[in-house]
Amino acid sequence: xxxxxxxxxxxxxxxxxxxxxxxxxxxxxxxxxxxxxxxxxxxxxxxxxxxxxxxxxxxxxxxxxxxxxxxxxxxxxxxxxxxxxxxxxxxxxxxxxxxxxxxxxxxxxxxxxxxxxxxxxxxxxxxxxxxxxxxxxxxxxxxxxxxxxxxxxxxxxxxxxxxxxxxxxxxxxxxxxxxxxxxxxxxxxx
Amino acid sequence: xxxxxxxxxxxxxxxxxxxxxxxxxxxxxxxxxxxxxxxxxxxxxxxxxxxxxxxxxxxxxxxxxxxxxxxxxxxxxxxxxxxxxxxxxxxxxxxxxxxxxxxxxxxxxxxxxxxxxxxxxxxxxxxxxxxxxxxxxxxxxxxxxxxxxxxxxxxxxxxxxxxxxxxxxxxxxxxxxxxxxxxxxxxxxxxxxxxxxxxxxxxxxxxxxxxxxxxxxxxxxxxxxxxxxxxxxxxxxxxxxxxxxxxxxxxxxxxxxxxxxxxxxxxxxxxxxxxxxxxxxxxxxxxxxxxxxxxxxxxxxxxxxxxxxxxxxxxxxxxxxxxxxxxxxxxxxxxxxxxxxxxxxxxxxxxxxxx
Numbered sequence: 001x002x003x004x005x006x007x008x009x010x011x012x013x014x015x016x017x018x019x020x021x022x023x024x025x026x027x028x029x030x031x032x033x034x035x036x037x038x039x040x041x042x043x044x045x046x047x048x049x050x051x052x053x054x055x056x057x058x059x060x061x062x063x064x065x066x067x068x069x070x071x072x073x074x075x076x077x078x079x080x081x082x083x084x085x086x087x088x089x090x091x092x093x094x095x096x097x098x099x100x101x102x103x104x105x106x107x108x109x110x111x112x113x114x115x116x117x118x119x120x121x122x123x124x125x126x127x128x129x130x131x132x133x134x135x136x137x138x139x140x141x142x143x144x145x146x147x148x149x150x151x152x153x154x155x156x157x158x159x160x161x162x163x164x165x166x167x168x169x170x171x172x173x174x175x176x177x178x179x180x181x182x183x184x185x186x187x188x189x190x
Numbered sequence: 191x192x193x194x195x196x197x198x199x200x201x202x203x204x205x206x207x208x209x210x211x212x213x214x215x216x217x218x219x220x221x222x223x224x225x226x227x228x229x230x231x232x233x234x235x236x237x238x239x240x241x242x243x244x245x246x247x248x249x250x251x252x253x254x255x256x257x258x259x260x261x262x263x264x265x266x267x268x269x270x271x272x273x274x275x276x277x278x279x280x281x282x283x284x285x286x287x288x289x290x291x292x293x294x295x296x297x298x299x300x301x302x303x304x305x306x307x308x309x310x311x312x313x314x315x316x317x318x319x320x321x322x323x324x325x326x327x328x329x330x331x332x333x334x335x336x337x338x339x340x341x342x343x344x345x346x347x348x349x350x351x352x353x354x355x356x357x358x359x360x361x362x363x364x365x366x367x368x369x370x371x372x373x374x375x376x377x378x379x380x381x382x383x384x385x386x387x388x389x390x391x392x393x394x395x396x397x398x399x400x401x402x403x404x405x406x407x408x409x410x411x412x413x414x415x416x417x418x419x420x421x422x423x424x425x426x427x428x429x430x431x432x433x434x435x436x437x438x439x440x441x442x443x444x445x446x447x448x449x450x451x452x453x454x455x456x457x458x459x460x461x462x463x464x465x466x467x468x469x470x471x472x473x474x475x476x477x478x479x480x481x482x483x484x485x486x487x488x489x490x491x492x493x494x495x496x497x498x499x500x501x502x503x504x505x506x507x508x509x510x511x512x513x514x515x516x517x518x519x520x521x522x523x524x525x526x527x528x529x530x531x532x533x534x535x536x537x538x539x540x541x542x543x544x545x
Binding site: 162171172 | 335353355374400
């Protein structure tokens with residue numbers, strides 16, 4: 001459950017951990033569910049699979065998903081699916097980029113032995129699709145990525161670049177030499 | 191008769207071969223004799239007459255062809271089970287499609303009520319239909335991910351998502367409260383192994399303006415870090431991949447940042463030997479330009495026979511300050527139109543030249 005938003009940082013955010021029940025992409029999972037309100041505490045009480053913890057959530061400023069495949073039609077369908085899933089889960093899609101395809105070609109000898117003048121050529125075409133999402137918490141990112149990766153079609157690869165944002169840790173707030181005046185001399189000598 | 195019927199049977203009475211009823215019945219009789227003699231099931235015959243008489247001849251003959259010996263074109267087994275009508279005919283228009291294809295499955299032409307054609311068409315023809323079409327089975331299909339199905343899945347998953355804090359709605363605010371950015375990459379691909387050695391790389395980015403550094407510490411840090419600092423964006427980037435695990439690389443990156451920070455606050459004895467070549471930016475005080483300017487002004491004053499003016503007074507005067515600013519701008523920012531014209535003006539004022 002998110003604590004009071006807009007108050008001074010640091011705020012601890014509860015993370016939602018999916019229970020060990022195997023995730024099935026069918027709607028028959030949940031038993032009786034109250035009419036889908038997205039309020040937090042009520043849902044956690046009614047949905048037995050959701051458990052809350054007090055550890056603070058890590059925040060992802062940007063999630064960049066690059067999908068590579070050999071067939072452009074498959075990637076187009078996957079893009080539609082991923083964008084719709086992001087919209088339904090309330091994730092803001094920054095942009096959908098389609099870098100140009102790369103073609104890797106090579107020429108081999110056609111025959112096992114001699115016949116140098118007769119070759120055969122092969123090529124591999126790789127199409128790309130880059131999806132950039134903004135402002136996700138770790139629970140949301142975990143849910144979205146698991147859903148999207150389980151439905152990755154065969155023969156398609158994915159790279160996910162996560163940009164996590166963090167506070168400056170305590171030991172970098174002030175130089176340590178201020179707090180240890182006596183020990184400084186010996187340290188410098190050694 | 192028997193000899194004549196035999197070859198006829200074996201050659202294949204394909205569609206179009208017309209036999210008189212008498213001949214047919216004779217052929218059947220001979221076949222029966224043949225089968226009784228050889229003891230093997232006789233190959234089934236083509237034609238309606240076969241059905242009526244075959245029942246009398248012997249028991250049911252299954253649709254088995256003799257191995258290799260009989261080759262028939264367009265051959266239907268004698269008691270072919272007519273194929274059941276495809277499921278598509280019994281599908282309602284408003285059915286729940288997510289129960290037909292709940293998970294990823296191969297394309298089944300009898301379960302998909304769409305008149306799809308796929309493949310390269312024959313000459314003056316159309317692409318092949320969906321029945322027995324390998325192209326449709328090979329390509330991954332998204333029949334299990336129709337928009338209503340996706341909405342259902344997301345509605346079930348929504349419980350597990352948390353909201354982004356509304357206070358952090360812009361990049362600047364994120365920067366202000368959470369200055370450090372850590373970038374990691376995950377790889378998903380099909381293969382014999384799920385591991386990817388590139389996944390252990392961790393990149394740490396932080397703006398130096400967010401760290402608690404004074405002037406000397408910032409300059410020392412930039413010198414220590416070298417190429418990892420970008421002047422334009424004031425961003426320090428540390429990329430670590432020397433450890434085998436991602437967590438170890440992250441810890442090492444944070445350790446590097448800590449060490450750099452604390453070391454830059456320390457002042458070593460040999461730092462006092464910093465010479466003009468080591469300076470990051472041009473400082474006018476105690477430079478040749480200042481000496482030359484003062485020298486020139488003093489000589490001007492001496493030639494005009496004015497009593498010795500103090501150096502501090504000269505330095506504090508307006509013209510010298512203008513000159514100082516223009517020289518610093520030229521050295522630090524480079525030569526531009528405005529910088530050069532500013533320098534020209536200041537020199538004219540300094541030397542009292544009316545152009």
